[in-house]
Amino acid sequence: MSEEKISEALKKGKMVIIVGASDSRINIEYPRDKVEVIVRS
Amino acid sequence: MPGTGSINIPFPLELFWLIGEAEFTRYTSLFYLPPNLDVTIRWSPKDEDKVFLVFAMTFGSLRDYNTGETVYTDEIGLWCRGPGIKFHWNPLLESVSDFIYPILTPTTRNNPLEIRFVNRSSITAYMDVSIWYFELTRYRFESMINFVKGFTNLFKYLGMARNIDEIRRLLGLR
Numbered sequence: 001m002s003e004e005k006i007s008e009a010l011k012k013g014k015m016v017i018i019v020g021a022s023d024s025r026i027n028i029e030y031p032r033d034k035v036e037v038i039v040r041s
Numbered sequence: 042m043p044g045t046g047s048i049n050i051p052f053p054l055e056l057f058w059l060i061g062e063a064e065f066t067r068y069t070s071l072f073y074l075p076p077n078l079d080v081t082i083r084w085s086p087k088d089e090d091k092v093f094l095v096f097a098m099t100f101g102s103l104r105d106y107n108t109g110e111t112v113y114t115d116e117i118g119l120w121c122r123g124p125g126i127k128f129h130w131n132p133l134l135e136s137v138s139d140f141i142y143p144i145l146t147p148t149t150r151n152n153p154l155e156i157r158f159v160n161r162s163s164i165t166a167y168m169d170v171s172i173w174y175f176e177l178t179r180y181r182f183e184s185m186i187n188f189v190k191g192f193t194n195l196f197k198y199l200g201m202a203r204n205i206d207e208i209r210r211l212l213g214l215r
Contacts, residue, residue, distance in 0.1 A: 006073055009073075010106070013077065014075065015072065015073060015074055015075065016073035018070060025087055025088065026068055026084065026085075026086070027085050027086065029083040029085075030080065030082045035080055035082070
């Protein structure tokens with residue numbers, strides 16, 4: 001499932017960030033039109 | 042082998058960890074970088090009362106998304122800055138990505154670590170990045186800074202002493 005999401009986002013020219021589910025203490029600010037964040041469960 | 046070697050933790054941080062004032066943790070993410078990329082992200086604690094004292098960054102091998110092969114290029118890299126860190130360019134060449142990247146910066150919600158990813162090449166690449174840090178409250182962070190200042194001031198004054206008697210007097214040993 002993640003692989004499909006990654007591939008789709010890359011086709012749109014978006015950067016993809018895969019974060020762990022336990023990273024809830026971190027704040028990441030990013031431009032939503034240029035970046036796709038996927039949470040690895 | 043990327044990032045071969047040990048990571049040195051600065052002494053004040055080790056001490057604060059030992060006395061239970063700071064908790065060690067690490068953040069790791071995978072980044073997929075398409076061509077013509079120029080994106081800035083800001084990384085910080087979510088909690089405004091926390092300080093993430095970053096002491097190292099490590100980069101995995103940069104790989105071609107289509108072939109999986111390791112790539113070294115100065116057309117892909119990241120600009121980085123944070124509190125006490127000048128804005129600087131990290132091309133993903135061997136001297137950067139095969140090396141533990143020493144860094145020391147106290148990041149807060151208002152003063153994040155800023156990373157600008159750039160890909161000027163024609164390939165899609167991916168890499169993993171880890172940020173190694175201690176988590177402290179703002180109060181504990183300020184205590185640590187006071188400790189470090191006291192430590193350096195002590196040796197500064199000892200260094201100014203002209204003889205052993207003056208050192209004894211400074212240390213209250215008379």
